[in-house]
Amino acid sequence: MGFKQVKSILPPQTHYFSGSDAVVEGAIASGCRYFAGYPLTPATDIAEGFSARAKDVGAVFIQMEDEIASICSIIGASWAGAKVMTATSGPGFSLMQEAIGYAAVTETPIVIALIQRPGPSTGQGTTFASADIMQCKWGSQGDYQVIALCPWSVQEMYDQTINAFNLAEQYRVPVILLSEAAISRLEERVEIKEEIRIFDRAKATGVAALGLPPDNQVQPMPIFGKGHQTKVTGSLRAYSWGLTSDKAVQEMVVSRLHHKIMDNRDEIIEYDSYYREGAEVVVIAYGFTARSSLLAVKALRQDGKKVGMLRLKTIWPFPDRVVAKVGSEVKKLFIPEMNMGQVAGEVMKYTCSKVISYSQTNGDSIQPDTIINELRRLL
Amino acid sequence: MAKDLAQYFRPEYRSTPQSPLCAGCGHGIVLGLILRAIDELKINMDDMLFVNGIGCCMWVPTPQFAADVLQTLHGRALAFATGAKLFNPKLKILSFLGDGDLGDIGGNHLIHAARRNMDFTIILGNNMVYGLTGGQVANTTPEGALTATTPLGNPYRPFDMCKLVEAAGATYVARYSILQPFLLIKSIKKALQTPGFAFIEAMSMCPTQFGRRNRLDTPVELLKFLKDKCITKKQAEGLSPEELKDKIITGELKNGGS
Ligand SMILES: Cc1ncc(C[n+]2csc(CCOP(=O)(O)OP(=O)(O)O)c2C)c(N)n1
Ligand code: SF4
Ligand SMILES: [Mg+2]
Numbered sequence: 001m002g003f004k005q006v007k008s009i010l011p012p013q014t015h016y017f018s019g020s021d022a023v024v025e026g027a028i029a030s031g032c033r034y035f036a037g038y039p040l041t042p043a044t045d046i047a048e049g050f051s052a053r054a055k056d057v058g059a060v061f062i063q064m065e066d067e068i069a070s071i072c073s074i075i076g077a078s079w080a081g082a083k084v085m086t087a088t089s090g091p092g093f094s095l096m097q098e099a100i101g102y103a104a105v106t107e108t109p110i111v112i113a114l115i116q117r118p119g120p121s122t123g124q125g126t127t128f129a130s131a132d133i134m135q136c137k138w139g140s141q142g143d144y145q146v147i148a149l150c151p152w153s154v155q156e157m158y159d160q161t162i163n164a165f166n167l168a169e170q171y172r173v174p175v176i177l178l179s180e181a182a183i184s185r186l187e188e189r190v191e192i193k194e195e196i197r198i199f200d201r202a203k204a205t206g207v208a209a210l211g212l213p214p215d216n217q218v219q220p221m222p223i224f225g226k227g228h229q230t231k232v233t234g235s236l237r238a239y240s241w242g243l244t245s246d247k248a249v250q251e252m253v254v255s256r257l258h259h260k261i262m263d264n265r266d267e268i269i270e271y272d273s274y275y276r277e278g279a280e281v282v283v284i285a286y287g288f289t290a291r292s293s294l295l296a297v298k299a300l301r302q303d304g305k306k307v308g309m310l311r312l313k314t315i316w317p318f319p320d321r322v323v324a325k326v327g328s329e330v331k332k333l334f335i336p337e338m339n340m341g342q343v344a345g346e347v348m349k350y351t352c353s354k355v356i357s358y359s360q361t362n363g364d365s366i367q368p369d370t371i372i373n374e375l376r377r378l379l
Numbered sequence: 380m381a382k383d384l385a386q387y388f389r390p391e392y393r394s395t396p397q398s399p400l401c402a403g404c405g406h407g408i409v410l411g412l413i414l415r416a417i418d419e420l421k422i423n424m425d426d427m428l429f430v431n432g433i434g435c436c437m438w439v440p441t442p443q444f445a446a447d448v449l450q451t452l453h454g455r456a457l458a459f460a461t462g463a464k465l466f467n468p469k470l471k472i473l474s475f476l477g478d479g480d481l482g483d484i485g486g487n488h489l490i491h492a493a494r495r496n497m498d499f500t501i502i503l504g505n506n507m508v509y510g511l512t513g514g515q516v517a518n519t520t521p522e523g524a525l526t527a528t529t530p531l532g533n534p535y536r537p538f539d540m541c542k543l544v545e546a547a548g549a550t551y552v553a554r555y556s557i558l559q560p561f562l563l564i565k566s567i568k569k570a571l572q573t574p575g576f577a578f579i580e581a582m583s584m585c586p587t588q589f590g591r592r593n594r595l596d597t598p599v600e601l602l603k604f605l606k607d608k609c610i611t612k613k614q615a616e617g618l619s620p621e622e623l624k625d626k627i628i629t630g631e632l633k634n635g636g637s
Contacts, residue, residue, distance in 0.1 A: 077463060077465065224449070225447065232450060
C-alpha cells in the first residue's frame with residue numbers, strides 16, 4: 001500500500017523503443033497483470049506488445065470480442081485485485097464510454113491508452129489527430145472526473161504510463177494515457193532507471209460497509225474472494241437499497257467523484273515551462289505538437305522574439321491555475337492543435353488574455369515552420 | 380424455510396425483507412432456489428462472486444447477499460465476469476441474468492463466454508419480457524404476445540438461447556420452469572459443480588408487465604400458462620412439429636463435453 005520503490009524488470013540502461021513498446025514496458029514495470037483489448041489501428045501495437053510480454057511476467061492477456069467487452073473485463077479484473085489496462089483508438093474509445101462512467105462511479109482503478117486517430121467515425125487509421133480531448137473528459141453520461149496524461153516523447157510514454165497506474169491506484173479513478181500515432185509509432189531512446197516508484201492501492205479489511213464513505217477521501221478497496229462481501233454497482237439506487245434516500249446518495253456520489261480529484265488537482269497536474277521569462281506571447285501545447293512548438297519557440301528566441309511556451313503534461317483535470325497565471329502575465333496565448341480548438345476553448349475559460357487558436361485537421365503533424373510563421377504574425 | 384437461509388443475507392436485510400421485486404414475481408422463486416442449491420452443496424459464500432446485469436433480475440443478489448456482488452452494466456455481465464475469473468480462477472461465479480440482458484444487448488458476450496467455455500454458472504431468468512423498463516418486447520417474447528412496444532402482437536419468433544449456447548460450446552445446458560423447483564435446484568447444483576460454461580434457462584414470470592397485457596393478470600394464471608407451455612423431453616417425444624410449435628422443452632439438454 002502506498003508508494004514504494006521496486007527494481008526495474010528491464011535492465012537499467014538506454015533502450016531503443018517505439019512509443020507503444022514503452023507503454024507496454026511501463027505497464028509491466030507498474031505491475032499491470034491483466035490486459036484486454038480489441039485490435040484498432042494505431043493502438044493495436046500495444047496489445048500485440050503486451051501479448052508477447054505477458055508470459056514473461058505471469059500476466060493475463062486476452063483479446064475480447066469488442067472494446068466494450070475489453071473495458072468491462074478489465075474492470076472485473078481490477079476488482080479481482082489486478083492492475084489492469086486496455087488500449088484503443090477513437091472508434092473503440094467511443095464504444096467504451098458507458099463503462100468508463102461505470103469505472104468512475106465505482107471508483108475502479110483502470111488505465112486506458114488512447115492512441116488518437118482522425119475522426120469522426122472510422123476516419124483514418126494511419127494519419128494524425130488529437131481530437132479526442134473532450135471525449136476523454138465528457139464522453140460518458142453525468143458528472144464525473146477522469147485523469148488524462150499527454151506524453152510528448154517515447155521516454156514519457158514509459159514514464160507517464162507508470163504515472164497513469166500510480167494515479168489510478170492512488171485515486172481509484174480511470175486514467176487515460178492520451179497519445180497519438182506520431183508518438184506511439186515514433187522510435188527513440190528511453191532511459192530505464194534501476195528503481196521505479198510505484199503505488200499499490202490501499203486494500204480494505206473485513207466486511208465492506210454498504211453505501212458511501214462519509215467524506216471525499218479515497219477509501220481502501222475491497223477485492224473479490226477475500227470475504228469482504230464487496231458490493232460494486234453503478235446503479236445509485238442499489239448502493240444501499242432501502243437504507244438511504246435515493247436523492248442523498250445521488251448528490252453525495254456526484255460531489256464525491258468531483259472533489260476526490262479536483263481537491264487534489266495541484267498534486268495531480270504536471271506541466272513544463274520554457275522561455276517564459278519576459279515572454280509576451282506564450283504557446284500552450286501538448287503531445288506531439290509540443291515538440292514542434294518548442295523548436296519554433298527556440299528559433300524565435302534566438303531571433304530575439306519574446307515568446308515562451310507552456311507544455312501541458314496533464315490535460316484532465318485541466319491545469320486551470322497555471323493557465324490563469326500565464327494568461328495574466330502575457331498579452332497573447334497561441335494554441336496550436338490537431339483539432340478544432342478543443343484545448344483553446346478550455347483555456348478561454350480561465351483567462352481574459354487574448355487566445356489565438358490554430359487548428360490543423362488534415363492528418364499531418366503541425367510543423368515547426370508553420371508555428372514560426374503564425375507566431376511571427378502575432379509578435 | 381426462509382429462516383434457514385438467513386445466513387446468506389447481510390444482517391441489514393435479514394429481519395425486514397424489502398425486496399423491490401413485485402409480489403408474484405418469478406425471479407423471487409429463483410432467488411430461493413439458488414440459495415438452496417448453494418446451501419445443499421455447502422459452498423462458502425466467501426468463495427462466490429455474483430455477477431449481475433441490469434433488469435429486475437439484478438435485485439436477486441444486489442445488495443443483500445452476504446457475498447461479493449458485481450452489479451454491472453446492462454448486457455455486459457459476462458464480459459466483467461471474464462476479467463474477474465481470468466485473473467482469479469478461484470472465484471466461483473454465478474450470474475442470474477434477464478432474457479433481454481443476455482439475449483438482446485448482451486448476446487455477443489454470451490456467445491463468446493460459451494465459446495471460451497468460461498467456468499461460469501449462468502441462470503437465465505426468462506420472463507419473456509423486459510420487466511424493469513415496463514414490459515417491452517424481448518427476444519424471448521412469444522409470437523403474437525402483446526407488450527408495451529408490440530401493441531398489435533409480437534411479429535417475430537422467440538429465441539432459443541439454450542440452442543445458441545450449446546452450439547457455441549457450452550458444457551452444460553438445461554431448461555426448467557419455476558414450476559419444477561426441485562429439478563431446478565438439482566440443475567443449479569450440477570451447474571455449480573460443472574467445470575466450464577454451465578447454462579440454465581429458468582422459465583420465470585412477470586405478472587406485472589407480461590401477465591397483465593396478455594390476460595394472465597395473476598401469478599396463478601401465469602403459472603398455469605407456464606405449466607401448459609413447458610413440457611418435458613419425454614412429453615415432447617412423438618409430438619408433431621405442429622403440436623410442438625408453441626411448446627418449450629424442459630430438461631437437461633446437454634451434459635458434459637461434446
Ligand atoms: C445501455 C442500456 N440500455 C437500456 C437500458 C434500460 N434497460 C434496463 S433493464 C432493460 C431490460 C430488462 O429486461 P430483462 O433483461 O429481460 O430483465 P428483467 O427486468 O425482465 O428481469 C433495459 C432495456 C439500460 N439500463 N442500459
Ligand atoms: S416487473 Fe415483472 S420481472 Fe420485474 S419485479 Fe415485477 S414481476 Fe418481477
Ligand atoms: Mg426479462
